[in-house]
Amino acid sequence: MYSLMINGKRQKVAVSPDTPLLWVIREHVGLTGTKFGCSKAQCGACTVLIDGRAERSCQTQVKDAVGKKITTIEGIPDNNPVKKAWISEDVPQCGYCQSGQMLQAVALLKAKPKPTEADIDEFMSGCICRCGTYQSIRKAIHIAAGMSSKGGGK
Ligand code: FES
Numbered sequence: 020m021y022s023l024m025i026n027g028k029r030q031k032v033a034v035s036p037d038t039p040l041l042w043v044i045r046e047h048v049g050l051t052g053t054k055f056g057c058s059k060a061q062c063g064a065c066t067v068l069i070d071g072r073a074e075r076s077c078q079t080q081v082k083d084a085v086g087k088k089i090t091t092i093e094g095i096p097d098n099n100p101v102k103k104a105w106i107s108e109d110v111p112q113c114g115y116c117q118s119g120q121m122l123q124a125v126a127l128l129k130a131k132p133k134p135t136e137a138d139i140d141e142f143m144s145g146c147i148c149r150c151g152t153y154q155s156i157r158k159a160i161h162i163a164a165g166m167s168s169k170g171g172g173k
């Protein structure tokens with residue numbers, strides 16, 4: 020039995036130690052906003068925040084997530100600048116990659132509150148979007164950075 024802190028709530032799950040966190044989140048806790056894409060840390064669809072860092076949950080074993088603060092897309096509040104910018108820019112198309120993109124962007128702005136184009140290229144490069152929403156994502160990140168610097172959201 021593992022006890023995990025996900026979106027501020029304690030969750031107890033009976034799984035083997037090497038179970039990917041992705042499956043724990045989706046199948047055992049029922050938070051399906053985190054998506055399965057490649058299972059090889061190549062697409063970013065499964066991205067969650069672990070202690071504030073963007074991590075691929077398909078490659079994170081549940082035993083390594085114990086004692087850490089896990090945030091999924093469901094744990095991002097409505098007043099978060101990234102969420103607000105994503106909505107105002109109408110970024111998603113099919114939407115499949117977008118929870119991973121948003122959490123990667125949240126981690127980017129935490130590390131670099133005013134990212135340059137090069138910062139965005141580097142930090143977001145592991146998140147693949149088959150619908151090609153990259154330009155909208157880039158614009159939304161700049162908008163979110165502006166909101167953050169004015170003290171909006173968290
Ligand atoms: S499913 Fe984890 S990176 Fe693709």
Ligand code: FES
Nearest residue numbers: 113114148149150
């Ligand atoms: S919005 Fe469709 S894959 Fe990114």
